[in-house]
Amino acid sequence: MNLEDYRGIWVFLEVQQEGIAAVSLELLGAGRQLADKRGVPLAGLLIGDGVRELAQTAFAYGADEVYLYDDPIFHHYRTESYMRAVIASVERHKPEILLYGATSTGKDLASAVATDLQTGLTADTTMLDVNAETGLLEASRPAFGGNIMATILCKKHRPQMATVRPKVMKALSPEPERTGTVIEETIALREEEIRTKVLEIVRETKEKVRLDEADVIVAGGKGLGSKEGFELVHRFARSIGATVGASRDAVEAGWIDHQHQVGQTGVTVTPKVYFAIGISGAIQHIVGMQNSGLIIAINKDPDAAIFQACHYGIVGDAFEIVPLLMDAFRQMADKEVQYG
Ligand code: FAD
Secondary structure (H helix, E strand, C coil): CCHHHCCCEEEEECEECCEECHHHHHHHHHHHHHHHHHCCCEEEEEEECCCCCHHHHHHHCCCCEEEEEECHHHCCCCHHHHHHHHHHHHHHHCCCEEEEECCHHHHHHHHHHHHHHCCCEEEEECEEEECCCCCCEEEEEEECCCCEEEEECCCCCCCEEEEECCCCCCCCCCCCCCCCEEEECCCCCCHHHCCCCCCCCCCCCCCCCCHHHCCEEEEECHHHCCHHHHHHHHHHHHHHCCEEEECHHHHHCCCCCHHHEECCCCECCCCCEEEEECCCCCHHHHHHHCCCCEEEEEECCCCCHHHHCCCEEEECCHHHHHHHHHHHHHHHHHHHHHHC
16 A cells, blocks of 8 residues: 555545534534645545535535535435445545544444455544644544543554544634535445345434533532432532533443433533532543533542542532532522512
């Protein structure tokens, strides 16, 4: 493999019901920085049915080029058809780096492509950089149970690939008048060749917790002692209109559903305010909430690690402190009603 033949930074643009997925736009922001540092173009790889207009969104968010497959065969995401499209484009145009959102689609596709192309893939990356001279992608992520950050290089194979979790990178402010080049891609692929068929789509009826979009999160941990104790977190969250988060130990104790879990094996969150109540501050939890605007921790152990990661720390028993906070917020709200 001649590494010199590979040039350009690509982002797989995942299409969701509402358009290009937010994580793909965030990756265009990160990709822009890498492309500028390397002095190469930034491209989006857009695959779908009736998705042509979305190319303009990609340009507005920083792409110079969009490689486009717009064909009914790509109406639904299927590993086989999408991976064949990605591989065909990669073999034709040879990008040096290809980034995907760490969504279920992105993870599925990236691993299939990496296996077929026999190249490296760093999963759940939290930091990206590139060496301007060598072009080596520096993809960092927590490793060994989150106790260290590892920077992973792919020295001998191309493209260098990584998946990145939603909300970790920042999208650029869109410039609607920005334009770019659309490159039409084709692939000889017949429906009969694809082994999977989508017969029906059943949408989950259980209400989805949007922790990653919440402005205020009240998260509880093992320190709440029991399922009944954890009710305090729900009450506090309800009283201030916050979303409930949790540590893994609280989830594993069966006090709350996994979709509320914040951290390395849960959701990465960036609310304006994050309350950590009875949470010790293990690194696997911290990596999921450290970019919150304001972190307030309540813990009865003054040496708890969470106090190294918060802006305000309250040492004390959650069952005493939280009711006091609820009273204080209620009084503030009453005053607002009184004085407007
Ligand atoms: P504990 O560590 O038991 O802490 C409880 C805290 O509550 C203590 O600090 C204690 O002082 C305090 N406390 C006790 N009583 C009170 C009280 N009455 N009032 C106030 N404070 C009180 N963890 C995550 O959270 N998210 C993840 O995504 C995640 N992924 C992981 C992935 C891997 C590969 C591994 C190995 C671990 C992962 N963990 C994750 C687990 C993590 O290492 C910790 O075990 C976990 O975060 C601890 O949860 P906790 O803080 O609720 O419990």
